[in-house]
Amino acid sequence: MSDAADDHNLEGFRDYLRLLARVGLDPRLQAKLDPSDIVQQTLLEAHKDRAAFRGEGPEALRGWLRQVLARNLANVLRDFRRARRDVAREQALDALAAQSSARVETWLAADGSSPSAGLLRQEEAARLASALEKLPETQREVVVLRHLHGWSLQDIARHLSRSRAAVAGLLRRGLVEMRNELQGEDPG
Numbered sequence: 001m002s003d004a005a006d007d008h009n010l011e012g013f014r015d016y017l018r019l020l021a022r023v024g025l026d027p028r029l030q031a032k033l034d035p036s037d038i039v040q041q042t043l044l045e046a047h048k049d050r051a052a053f054r055g056e057g058p059e060a061l062r063g064w065l066r067q068v069l070a071r072n073l074a075n076v077l078r079d080f081r082r083a084r085r086d087v088a089r090e091q092a093l094d095a096l097a098a099q100s101s102a103r104v105e106t107w108l109a110a111d112g113s114s115p116s117a118g119l120l121r122q123e124e125a126a127r128l129a130s131a132l133e134k135l136p137e138t139q140r141e142v143v144v145l146r147h148l149h150g151w152s153l154q155d156i157a158r159h160l161s162r163s164r165a166a167v168a169g170l171l172r173r174g175l176v177e178m179r180n181e182l183q184g185e186d187p188g
Contacts, residue, residue: 010043012126013062017042017069019129023148024073027141027159029080038076042069131181139174146171 021035046068053064132140145151157167
């Protein structure tokens with residue numbers, strides 16, 4: 001890793017990577033594959049292979065970590081599905097990383113294409129990931145399924161074995177808590 005990357009704490013990217021892992025991993029597989037395990041593997045590999053990082057600054061490091069995460073997600077999914085391999089389900093590593101990042105950035109709905117706007121989107125994604133991680137597990141799952149995977153409330157209710165009204169309440173409370181966290185307010 002370059003001197004600039006040495007200054008950055010890889011641990012500071014954990015929530016962001018966990019968010020991308022949640023988006024990149026089919027929610028039906030999360031009972032068998034924990035996004036946190038994939039993120040841990042990614043951070044271990046990044047630390048071990050720090051000499052492979054050639055960029056400078058946190059944005060370049062974030063991009064490199066996204067690539068490592070995408071490779072790990074693809075490997076885990078390939079291993080999981082090995083017995084019933086379906087070529088139509090395979091995705092290119094770059095496409096997987098881009099898709100996860102695009103979903104997060106779309107949810108942030110940031111405009112602009114300047115370098116400063118890109119950096120702001122990256123910072124907002126990190127703040128969003130941190131706020132999402134602070135939610136109770138069920139609220140977090142509902143928010144991720146609805147806003148990052150695009151599932152309907154009915155599909156989420158069926159997946160969680162809850163009523164549609166209960167899922168709507170979890171979603172509303174989760175979004176309120178996230179909004180309060182992002183605005184720096186105390187939800188209590």
